[in-house]
Amino acid sequence: MVTLDNIYRATVAGNYKDISRLVKEAVENGIKIDVLINDALSKAMIEVGDKFAIGELFMPDMLLSAKVMKEAMSVLKPLVKGDEDIIEKGTIIIGTVKGDLHDIGKNLVITMAEGQGFRVIDLGIDVDYSEFVEAIKEYNPQIVGFSGLLTTTLANIPNHIKAINDAGFRDKVILAVGGAPVTREFADRYGIEIYADNASTAAKEFVKAVKK
Amino acid sequence: MIESNEFLPYEGEPDKKRILAAFRRESVDRVPNMEILIEDQHIEKILRKYAGNSLSYGGDSAKGEVSEEMRPMYPDDFIDLCNIIGQDAMIFDGGLWTPFKKQDENGKLVQVVDRSAKSRKDFESLFLDSETQISNTVKYIREYKEAVKRRNSKIAIAPLYGCIFQTLYEFVVGMNDFMIMCYEDRDFIEDMLEISTEHYIKMTKAVVNEEVDFIFPADDVAFKTGLFIPPKLFKEIWVLRMARIMKPAVEAGVPILFHSDGKIDAIVEDLIEMGVNCLNPMDPYSVDYREYKKRYGDRLCLSGNVDIEFPLSKGIPDDIERDVKEHMDVLKPGYGYVATCSHSIVNYIPHKNFIAYINAIHKYAKY
Numbered sequence: 001m002v003t004l005d006n007i008y009r010a011t012v013a014g015n016y017k018d019i020s021r022l023v024k025e026a027v028e029n030g031i032k033i034d035v036l037i038n039d040a041l042s043k044a045m046i047e048v049g050d051k052f053a054i055g056e057l058f059m060p061d062m063l064l065s066a067k068v069m070k071e072a073m074s075v076l077k078p079l080v081k082g083d084e085d086i087i088e089k090g091t092i093i094i095g096t097v098k099g100d101l102h103d104i105g106k107n108l109v110i111t112m113a114e115g116q117g118f119r120v121i122d123l124g125i126d127v128d129y130s131e132f133v134e135a136i137k138e139y140n141p142q143i144v145g146f147s148g149l150l151t152t153t154l155a156n157i158p159n160h161i162k163a164i165n166d167a168g169f170r171d172k173v174i175l176a177v178g179g180a181p182v183t184r185e186f187a188d189r190y191g192i193e194i195y196a197d198n199a200s201t202a203a204k205e206f207v208k209a210v211k212k
Numbered sequence: 213m214i215e216s217n218e219f220l221p222y223e224g225e226p227d228k229k230r231i232l233a234a235f236r237r238e239s240v241d242r243v244p245n246m247e248i249l250i251e252d253q254h255i256e257k258i259l260r261k262y263a264g265n266s267l268s269y270g271g272d273s274a275k276g277e278v279s280e281e282m283r284p285m286y287p288d289d290f291i292d293l294c295n296i297i298g299q300d301a302m303i304f305d306g307g308l309w310t311p312f313k314k315q316d317e318n319g320k321l322v323q324v325v326d327r328s329a330k331s332r333k334d335f336e337s338l339f340l341d342s343e344t345q346i347s348n349t350v351k352y353i354r355e356y357k358e359a360v361k362r363r364n365s366k367i368a369i370a371p372l373y374g375c376i377f378q379t380l381y382e383f384v385v386g387m388n389d390f391m392i393m394c395y396e397d398r399d400f401i402e403d404m405l406e407i408s409t410e411h412y413i414k415m416t417k418a419v420v421n422e423e424v425d426f427i428f429p430a431d432d433v434a435f436k437t438g439l440f441i442p443p444k445l446f447k448e449i450w451v452l453r454m455a456r457i458m459k460p461a462v463e464a465g466v467p468i469l470f471h472s473d474g475k476i477d478a479i480v481e482d483l484i485e486m487g488v489n490c491l492n493p494m495d496p497y498s499v500d501y502r503e504y505k506k507r508y509g510d511r512l513c514l515s516g517n518v519d520i521e522f523p524l525s526k527g528i529p530d531d532i533e534r535d536v537k538e539h540m541d542v543l544k545p546g547y548g549y550v551a552t553c554s555h556s557i558v559n560y561i562p563h564k565n566f567i568a569y570i571n572a573i574h575k576y577a578k579y
Binding site: 063104107 | 497521
């Protein structure tokens with residue numbers, strides 16, 4: 001009989017080929033969907049993210065586990081139609097800020113956030129102030145994430161925040177920031193609620209933030 | 213504290229002998245300074261005219277821009293630049309990205325940058341414009357050599373090239389798909405890498421034949437936590453290939469400077485074994501330069517690590533001088549050190565900070 005542990009291990013192992021069958025069987029055997037997601041799939045993604053952060057696992061491992069997560073969710077989503085709150089923790093908009101072309105870190109955060117059940121809207125790189133604002137209007141996210149690797153990133157983030165504020169959305173979203181030169185002190189200075197220096201931590205912080 | 217709005221005079225004119233001696237960890241009069249890339253706004257301030265960036269003119273090849281209008285910086289401008297800042301080498305884009313091309317909507321062959329090759333069929337529809345890239349590099353080496361001779365300069369000439377891994381994940385396939393393929397379709401990955409490798413072996417032979425002073429293969433193969441893929445796999449698919457690319461230079465006694473961002477601890481011994489003389493840039497977010505000096509200083513010349521974020525962008529001249537001195541204190545003893553920043557002198561570094569950085573290097577560089 002399929003257990004939560006089977007699903008957990010399959011996720012860590014990146015076994016996307018078997019996950020659909022395992023998840024279907026688990027549901028048929030009475031395992032609740034929210035338990036499946038929170039105690040097996042998402043938990044496994046955290047283990048993968050943590051091991052990646054310390055160099056024990058590598059990019060292909062993380063991406064294959066993310067693929068497992070996507071396959072599993074494609075099975076589970078139709079089963080909770082009308083009750084999506086069970087599996088979707090919220091919506092995140094994320095982009096590399098204006099003037100910055102880097103996206104490796106952003107993409108890792110997206111992988112981990114989706115692994116925690118978030119719907120993530122990726123705005124891409126070199127995202128203008130107005131694009132974040134338009135995306136907030138369209139997708140009504142809980143969290144807006146800024147990613148960047150350059151000092152120009154740091155100079156532009158206050159402008160991004162101002163644009164969101166001027167549009168009347170600042171108190172409707174939680175802001176997050178990350179990237180090599182970003183610090184906790186920087187985040188605090190501009191009132192950014194979430195700071196993370198790796199993708200796994202970012203995902204955990206996102207989960208904490210929406211629970212509050 | 214160094215306070216100046218201009219580059220101060222330094223001792224010892226730019227001379228290839230200095231940087232080549234540093235690569236071999238031999239004695240030198242002063243620590244050589246060298247940057248892979250100085251961006252265009254700095255150069256315009258220094259030369260008082262637009263002259264492109266130090267790798268390319270007419271576009272930014274480091275960001276993947278490739279066009280017929282682009283070429284390396286004009287050598288006379290580069291010589292002037294080197295004479296002002298005391299740099300011993302002119303490094304130009306000699307083929308950073310493997311020239312995989314496809315036809316655009318007008319039927320023109322353009323470099324693939326859209327990450328569209330997701331299968332063998334997609335990849336096999338691409339065209340490798342090997343001869344064009346090699347012949348252009350040869351042409352520019354000759355142009356640089358002619359300028360050096362005409363100007364009675366002793367500045368070294370080196371092509372930067374060889375991103376066999378990064379071309380694929382950054383531009384041809386895309387990061388996520390490429391990384392998964394490393395596990396799931398290794399044969400395909402290796403076939404793509406092999407095509408790049410054969411091309412760059414020809415490139416190395418061609419540039420060695422033109423008697424360049426050193427070669428500068430580059431490939432970003434790591435993240436801040438380590439290699440993108442497991443070391444064992446990476447050694448099998450990349451190390452052996454990069455060694456083949458370098459081999460014609462090793463056999464000809466041409467020194468090799470190698471660049472990769474990120475934490476490359478897992479392959480440093482391999483790089484030494486394949487004949488690399490100098491390692492760049494010792495990414496400050498991933499590499500402990502003190503540890504590298506202890507572990508590799510008797511076998512490798514080291515270059516880089518002065519962080520472009522802090523102190524170069526966000527620091528003041530005092531911070532820069534302090535940081536340069538700290539690096540000199542650790543890396544200078546025993547020779548085998550080339551003073552370089554952690555990546556490139558980008559436009560967002562305040563120009564006065566670039567001046568302070570160069571002046572600090574020359575202040576502490578003398579042996």
